[in-house]
Amino acid sequence: MSAEAVxxxxxxxxxxxxxxxxxxxxxxxxxxxxxxxxxxxxxxxTVGLFITSLRPAKYVANSGWWTVISHPHFxxxxxxxxxxxxxxxxxxxxxxxxxxxxxxxxxxxxxAIATMAAYGLAWVKFKGSDxxxxxxxxxxxxxxxxxxxxLLRFYNLGVHIGSVPIFPALHxxxxxxxxxxxxxxxxxxxxxxxxxxxxxxxxxxxxxxxRVDGANHFRIFRTIVLPLSAPAIAAFAIFQFLWVWNDxxxxxxxxxxxxxxxxxxxxxxxxxxxxxANWQLLTAGAFIALIIPxxxxxxxxxxxxxxxxxGSVKG
Amino acid sequence: MGVSVxxxxxxxxxxxxxxxxGKIGQVVAVVAVFFAAVLLIFxxxxxxxxxxxxxxxxxxxxxxxxxxxxxxxxxxxxxxAFLSLHGANSAHAPYVGFKNFGWAFTDPATQxxxxxxxxxxxxxxxxxxxxxxTIAIVVDRMKRQALVKSxxxxxMAVSFVGASIIWKFVYDYRESSQxxxxxxxxxxxxxxxxxxxxxxxxxxxxxFLLMVIMIWIETGFAMVVLSAAIKAxxxxxxxxxRVDGAHGFGLFxxIQIPMIRATxxxxxxxxxxxxxxxxxxxxxxxxxxFGTDVAANDMYSKSFVQNDVGKGSALALxxxxxxLPLIAYNVIQLKRERANR
Numbered sequence: 001m002s003a004e005a006v007x008x009x010x011x012x013x014x015x016x017x018x019x020x021x022x023x024x025x026x027x028x029x030x031x032x033x034x035x036x037x038x039x040x041x042x043x044x045x046t047v048g049l050f051i052t053s054l055r056p057a058k059y060v061a062n063s064g065w066w067t068v069i070s071h072p073h074f075x076x077x078x079x080x081x082x083x084x085x086x087x088x089x090x091x092x093x094x095x096x097x098x099x100x101x102x103x104x105x106x107x108x109x110x111x112a113i114a115t116m117a118a119y120g121l122a123w124v125k126f127k128g129s130d131x132x133x134x135x136x137x138x139x140x141x142x143x144x145x146x147x148x149x150x151l152l153r154f155y156n157l158g159v160h161i162g163s164v165p166i167f168p169a170l171h172x173x174x175x176x177x178x179x180x181x182x183x184x185x186x187x188x189x190x191x192x193x194x195x196x197x198x199x200x201x202x203x204x205x206x207x208x209x210x211r212v213d214g215a216n217h218f219r220i221f222r223t224i225v226l227p228l229s230a231p232a233i234a235a236f237a238i239f240q241f242l243w244v245w246n247d248x249x250x251x252x253x254x255x256x257x258x259x260x261x262x263x264x265x266x267x268x269x270x271x272x273x274x275x276x277a278n279w280q281l282l283t284a285g286a287f288i289a290l291i292i293p294x295x296x297x298x299x300x301x302x303x304x305x306x307x308x309x310x311g312s313v314k315g
Numbered sequence: 316m317g318v319s320v321x322x323x324x325x326x327x328x329x330x331x332x333x334x335x336x337g338k339i340g341q342v343v344a345v346v347a348v349f350f351a352a353v354l355l356i357f358x359x360x361x362x363x364x365x366x367x368x369x370x371x372x373x374x375x376x377x378x379x380x381x382x383x384x385x386x387x388x389x390x391x392x393x394x395x396a397f398l399s400l401h402g403a404n405s406a407h408a409p410y411v412g413f414k415n416f417g418w419a420f421t422d423p424a425t426q427x428x429x430x431x432x433x434x435x436x437x438x439x440x441x442x443x444x445x446x447x448x449t450i451a452i453v454v455d456r457m458k459r460q461a462l463v464k465s466x467x468x469x470x471m472a473v474s475f476v477g478a479s480i481i482w483k484f485v486y487d488y489r490e491s492s493q494x495x496x497x498x499x500x501x502x503x504x505x506x507x508x509x510x511x512x513x514x515x516x517x518x519x520x521x522x523f524l525l526m527v528i529m530i531w532i533e534t535g536f537a538m539v540v541l542s543a544a545i546k547a548x549x550x551x552x553x554x555x556x557r558v559d560g561a562h563g564f565g566l567f568x569x570i571q572i573p574m575i576r577a578t579x580x581x582x583x584x585x586x587x588x589x590x591x592x593x594x595x596x597x598x599x600x601x602x603x604x605f606g607t608d609v610a611a612n613d614m615y616s617k618s619f620v621q622n623d624v625g626k627g628s629a630l631a632l633x634x635x636x637x638x639l640p641l642i643a644y645n646v647i648q649l650k651r652e653r654a655n656r
Contacts, residue, residue, distance in 0.1 A: 031453045032457060034453065035450065035453055035454055035457060035463060038446075038450065038467070039463050039466050039467060042466055042467050042469075042470070042531065042534075043466050043469075044498065045481045045482060045484070045485050045498065045531075046469070046470075046473075046481055048481075048484060048485065048498055049480070049481045049484060052484065060496070062494055063494050063496070064494065064495050064496045064497075064498070064501055065496070066498075066501070084331070090331075091331075093331055093335070094331055094334065094335065097334075097335040097338050097339065098338070100339070100342075101338045101339060101341070101342045104342055104346065105342055105345055105346050105349075108346055108349075108350075109346070109349055112349070112350070112353060113379045113380050113383065114380060116353075116375070116376045116377075116379070116380070117376060117377050117379070117380035117381070119376055120372075120373060120376025120377035121377060124369075124372055124373055124376060124377075126369075126373050129377075132377070132381070134646065134650075136380075136384065137646065138642055138646055139384060139388050139389070140642075141588050141638050141641065141642045141645070142388055142392055142635065142638075143591070143592050143611075143631065143634045143635055143638060144592065145592065145611060145614050145615075145630075145631040145634055145635075146388070146391065146392040146395050146631050146632070146634075146635050147387060147388050147391030147392060147395065148391075148618065148631075149391075149394075149395060149398065149618050149624055149627065149628060149631075150390070150391035150394035150395060150398070151386075151387060151391050154386070154391075176341075176342075180345075181383075181387075182387065184383060184387075185383045185384065185386070185387025185388060186387065186388070188380055188383060188384055188387075189384070189388075192380060216361050216368075216372070217372045217376070218357040218358075218360060218361045218372070218375075219361065221357075221376075222357070242472055245474070246473070246474030246475065246476075246477075247474075248474070248475065248476050248594070248595040248598070248599075249594050249595065249615070252615075252619075253615075253619065256619075265474050265476045265477075265595075268476050268477070268480065268599075269476055269595075269598065269599050272479075272480065272483070272599055279484060279487070279496065282480060282484075283480070283484065285480075286476075286477050286480040286481065289474060289476070289477050290473055290474075290477045293472045293473060293474070294469070294472055294473070296472070297469070297471070297472030298465070298469075298472075301465065301468075305539055308536065308539060308540065309539070309540060309543050
C-alpha cells in the first residue's frame with residue numbers, strides 16, 4: 001500500500017484533488033477486493049436468513065441454504081406457520097400488532113415533549129436553563145439498568161414513606177402505558193439534545209419579529225419553530241422508531257409478564273428456545289421482525305444519517 | 316414440532332384480527348387525546364397575562380420533560396444506588412454496606428462476568444472503529460460506493476435480537492459427518508478443518524464470536540460518522556500539508572487522522588457505551604451460559620429472574636461507574652466546543 005502511495009505525485013492543483021490523491025493511494029485493486037469481500041461478508045448472514053425462511057422444512061433439515069443454487073425449492077408456508085399458528089404462545093401476528101401499538105405512541109409522544117423542552121431551553125432562556133441542558137445531556141448515558149427496578153416498583157407499588165402512601169399504585173400491569181411512558185423517559189435525553197442543537201441554531205430575528213407582532217411563545221412554537229425544525233424532527237423520529245421497535249430490555253421488564261402487550265422482539269427471544277433446530281420457522285420469524293425497520297431504514301436513510309451525524313459529529 | 320393447532324386457522328385469524336383492531340384503536344385514541352391536550356394547554360396558557368405568564372410558559376415547555384426525567388432516570392438511579400447497599404429481598408432488606416460489591420469482585424462466576432464485560436469493552440469498539448475507518452477511507456473512490464455503504468450500514472437498523480438470530484444460524488453446529496447448515500462450519504470444512512467445534516459452546520472463542528455480532532452492527536455507524544468527518548477536513552489544511560511535501564499515506568496518517576481525532580474518540584466512546592449496556596445479544600444466543608455472560612445480562616438475571624435486587628442493583632451501579640468516565644469526557648468535549656463557538 002505504501003509503495004503505491006509513494007508513486008502518487010500529482011501537482012497540487014486544489015485541496016479537493018489533494019484529498020482524492022490520498023484516497024487514490026488506497027484504491028489499489030487489492031483495496032477494491034477487500035471492500036467487496038467485506039461487503040459480501042456483511043451481507044451473507046442476512047441473505048442466508050432470508051433464503052432459509054423460504055425453504056421447506058425437509059430441505060432445511062438436510063442441507064445448507066447455499067444449496068438452493070443447485071436445488072431451488074421455495075415455499076411461503078413458514079410465514080403462514082409463524083404468523084398465525086406457531087405452537088404454544090400463538091403466532092407472531094398479535095406481537096407484530098403489539099410492536100406497532102408500542103412504537104407509534106412511544107415515538108410521537110417522545111417527539112412532542114422533547115421538541116417543546118428543546119424550544120423552552122433554547123429560546124425561553126431562564127436562570128439555569130444552560131445547566132438543565134447539560135444535565136439532560138449527561139443523563140443520555142445513564143444506563144437503563146440503573147432505573148429498571150425502582151421504576152417497575154413505582155408502577156406496581158406506588159410510593160410510600162414508611163407505610164404512608166405518597167403516590168398510589170397504578171395497577172397498569174398488562175397495559176401498554178408503562179412501556180410507552182418508560183420509552184418516553186429513556187428517549188428524552190437524546191431527543192432533547194439533538195433537537196436543541198437544531199432549534200437553538202434557528203434564526204433569532206424571525207422569532208424576534210414575531211414577538212414584536214405580539215405572538216407569544218406558544219404561537220411562535222407552532223407557526224415558526226415546528227415547520228422549520230421538521231428535518232431534525234424527522235431524523236429523530238426515525239431514531240426513536242428504530243430504537244423502540246428493536247428494544248428488548250424495556251419490553252421484557254415492563255411488558256414481559258403478558259403476551260397481551262409483549263412486542264415482537266420479546267416473543268422472538270422466546271422462540272429461539274421454543275423452535276430450537278427448526279431454523280425455517282425461526283428465520284421466518286426473525287425476518288418478519290427485520291422487515292419493517294429495514295423498509296424504514298432504506299427509504300429514509302438520508303434523514304437517519306443526518307440525525308446520526310448531528311448526534312456524533314458535533315460543532 | 317408441536318405446531319398443529321386444533322382450532323381452524325380461519326377462526327384463529329378472525330379473532331386475532333378483531334383484538335388487533337381494538338389495540339390499534341386504543342393507540343389512535345391515546346395519541347389523539349395527548350395531542351388534543353397539548354393544543355388545549357397551549358391555547359389556554361396563551362391567554363395568560365401578567366407576572367404568571369413567563370413561569371407558566373417555562374413550566375409548560377420544559378416541565379413535562381423534566382418531570383419524566385426525574386421520575387424515570389434521576390430518582391430511580393439514586394434508588395438503585397441505595398438498593399445496592401441492601402440485601403436480596405426488596406421489601407425490608409437489611410443494610411449490608413458494600414457486601415454486594417465485595418461479592419461482585421470476589422465471586423468466581425461474577426468475576427468472569429466482569430472480565431468478559433471488560434473484554435467486550437475493549438475488543439468490540441476498537442475493531443468496529445478500525446474496520447469502519449478503513450472502509451470510510453477506501454470506499455470513497457469506488458464505483459457503487461452508495462450501495463456498499465448501505466449494505467455495511469444496514470445492520471444498524473436491525474434489532475440485536477434479530478442480529479443474534481442471524482448469527483446464531485451462521486454459528487449453527489452439526490456433526491461433521493452430516494450435511495452442514497451453519498455457514499461458518501461449512502466454510503472452515505471447505506478450507507480443510509475437517510471437524511470444527513460446536514462454536515457457541517467453545518470457551519473462550521464463543522465470547523469473540525458474540526462480539527462479532529456487535530462489530531457487525533456498529534461498524535456501519537463508525538463508517539458513516541468517520542466518513543463525514545474525513546470529508547469535513549478543510550481543503551486548505553491538506554493544501555498546506557502538500558506544499559510542505561506530505562502526500563499519499565503520509566498525508567493521511569500525519570494530517571487527516573489527527574484532524575479527525577476528536578470524531579474518532581466520539582465514535583469509540585459511543586460504541587463503548589453501547590457495548591457496556593449490551594444485553595440482548597448474550598441473552599438471545601447463549602443465555603449467558605458457556606462462560607459468555609456479561610454484566611448487563613447478569614444484572615437482568617439477578618434482578619428479575621433470581622429476585623436478588625441488592626446484587627442486581629450493585630451490578631447496575633458497576634455498569635454506571637464504567638460509563639461515567641466516558642460521559643465526563645463527552646460533557647467536557649461539548650463544553651469546550653460550545654466555548655469555541
